[in-house]
Amino acid sequence: MFCEQCEQTASGQGCHQWGACGKSPEVNGVHDLLIYCLRGLAPVALGAHKLGISTHNIDVFTCEAMFATMTNVNFDQKRLNDYVRRAIAYREQLKLQIQQATGVAQTWSDISCYQPNFDDSLAEQGQDITLKFISQSGTNVDIFSLKLTVLYGLKGVASYAFHAQELGQEDERVYKFCYEALANLDNQDLSLDHWVNLALKVGEINLLTMELLDAGHTSTYGHPVPTLVDLHAKAGKAILVSGHDIPQLEAILKQTVGTSITVYTHGELLPAHGYPRLKQTYPHLYGHYGTAWQNQTKEFAKFPGAIIITTNCLMPPHANYEDKLFSIGPVGYPGLNYLNAGVDGSIDFAPAIRKALELPEFREDEVTNVPRQVTTGFARNAILSVADQIITAVKAGQIRHFFLIGGCDGAKPDRNYYTELVEKVPNDCIILTLACGKFRFFDKDLGDIGGIPRLLDVGQCNDAYSAIQIALALANAFEVDVNELPLSMILSWYEQKAVAILLTLLYLGIKDIRLGPTLPAFISPNVFKLLSQKYNLQPITKPDADLAACLAPESYALQ
Incomplete structure (x- = not known):
């Protein structure tokens, strides 16, 4: 395998035997294959855009699929294989629509005609594609470096766009740029200056995407206000929600109203307590449990209730808490409880709620009498x-x-x-x-x-x-x-x-x-x-x- 997209790569140079994040070479191979298929989808989507053909479902899918290849998000080959199938299906669907709109059979590049062999190992096919991608850089290490910078930055943009669209905030410029940048990764004729400018363009589009996400959060939940958050538990049944996804946290809160379950945040969801409409509407959103993502194996094992992880970062789960851990959205791990979205995009959290009610609760003797609090919302x-x-x-x-x-x-x-x-x-x-x-x-x-x-x-x-x-x-x-x-x-x-x-x-x-x-x-x-x-x-x-x-x-x- 070849992966150097995160900070904790082996010896600071890249992971070649096994991912420092816990992903196997096989998962890495399918990640790379999926990105390759998205690169092939991109020119077709751009062609559809020029003809006014709607690609909205494909735009959203592309961002989610890129999100799934980020560090500590999806380790599940079965679900990754499904992303690959959908990418190819969407590409061919758009080709047909373009041909019907123009009345002319289009000529597409090799990457846009690539067909994975689903009867063989997709991981091995992805590994072969990675070697090809590396070899295409030739001796120009700097251009290859900038290509990777563009790709990895684009994954970040895609994750923010994924969150923003959940809140109804979208901009065609973001989706179009994602396709343009993905398509450019196949270009061997661009100069170093062009790649520098493209990397900075990723930054420009990311600013727009973060602005959309900010607008989604503040228009839905109000502007954050300084809020004291308890760091200690209280007696009773509990659900812990980790990740970054505030709309899904709200969905969990809605579905736990009247259940006597207390909902705690973990990791990057601490700032959710600062949103006034969220806190005012759901008083059973109580406190924050634990710290950063890399400590979750210890913290999840100690938490008595059910745990829902909404987005990265997921550590490979341990057996002592795996049965009470649920994932949603692009997050996945083999054998992990996965809550799929319905046709309308909503998720039924009933399995996690039932699990929380079955599991032990925080007992009175476990609750500290010395309050610990932090302030968020600035x-x-x-x-x-x-x-x-x-x-x-x-x-x-x-x-x-x-x-x-x-x-x-x-x-x-x-x-x-x-x-x-x-x-x-x-x-x-x-x-x-x-x-x-x-x-x-x-x-x-x-x-x-x-x-x-x-x-x-x-x-x-x-x-x-x-x-x-x-x-x-x-x-x-x-x-x-x-x-x-x-x-x-x-x-x-x-x-x-x-x-x-x-x-x-x-x-x-x-x-x-x-x-x-x-x-x-x-x-x-x-x-x-x-x-x-x-x-x-x-x-x-x-x-x-x-x-x-x-x-x-x-x-x-x-x-």
Whole structure:
């Protein structure tokens, strides 16, 4: 196998024997085959677009299928094989519609005519395609590096588009670009500059997609407000919901009304507690249980009730909790309870609810009498509502610097860098955080500056749009470029949504980003040098050294 799409690749160079995420070479092979089939579908879909043929169902499918190939999402070969079949069926359906519309038989490239042999190993066919894809790069490692950057960033865009369309937020430009980028991966004649620009275009389209997702969340559930969230359980039956999918969390809440079941969030769903309409409507949405995705094998085993995982990141489940774990959407694992959507797209969570009622509950003697709480909900409206107070504090020297410290968490011990960094940030600095990287330090009491908490949880990785808007609004308020703000971005990455977000930041021209804990294996030395020269993108080093560099007086116009 060949896979280097996530941060935890073997030896920082790529997984070749078995995936660090737990996927087998066979699953990786079908992932690659599915992407190849989507690349072949893309030119046909673009041809249909030109003729005004509706491709909406195929657009949504394409995003879901790409989502399924992301790290820690789908390990189930049977379901992946079905994605491949559907991709081919959709492609041939569109070809027929195009021929009927034009009255002419079209000539399609080899990739758009590819037919997998479903009687043979799809994994082996995918492995052969991967070798072909690698060999096509020839000696130009930098173009191959950028092709992978585009592909992995595109997977992140697809995941955000998948979530946005669940909330009724779609834009044809997103779907069209996905097809254009997929189709370009087969092009051998594009220059290095073209691939750099295409990677930045991924960032531009990702910004649009995150804006759609933000609009879906805020129009449906209201703008997040600072909210105290309990970190301890209460007695009674329980369901734990993990992942990122807030509409599916609401569906679970609707179906558990009146059941005496308490619903807890896990992982990236912590910020759901900040949405006022969600919390007000469903009082049995109680608290948050556990931390980041890589700890789920221990945390899921201890949780007494049923567990539903809505999106990445799924760890290969252990036998001691597998029977009470359910997955939905693109998430899958062999033998895992899967709740399929009906014709109308809705999911019946009755099997998970029955399981929760059958399982043990949190007992009174297990419930701590010492409350633990964290605050979430510091999205852009909450922070910008006190913008005048923030500006005054900066001008008065009470707030010296802002740090955005967040991103993906992971299992590697060198991620302790982020905990140490937060602990060493001076008391006159504000820390914005988001995504599951915050679980390294989310429960630390860092105090406040003039009533403004020093640690502000902006939300999920899906809420990176909110963090960007905060930075842009502050720059506008101070009448400076965003790069002149006393703001440092120190990011952790793990999977492909983080790649898309990084490309968005670069598209916006944001400089001096520090990235870790290691650099992407798919970024060649020359490509990283190019990004370093243009954007001063740099790897993290040591907390003390990075803090000193970020706080240097000459670094920012307001200091």
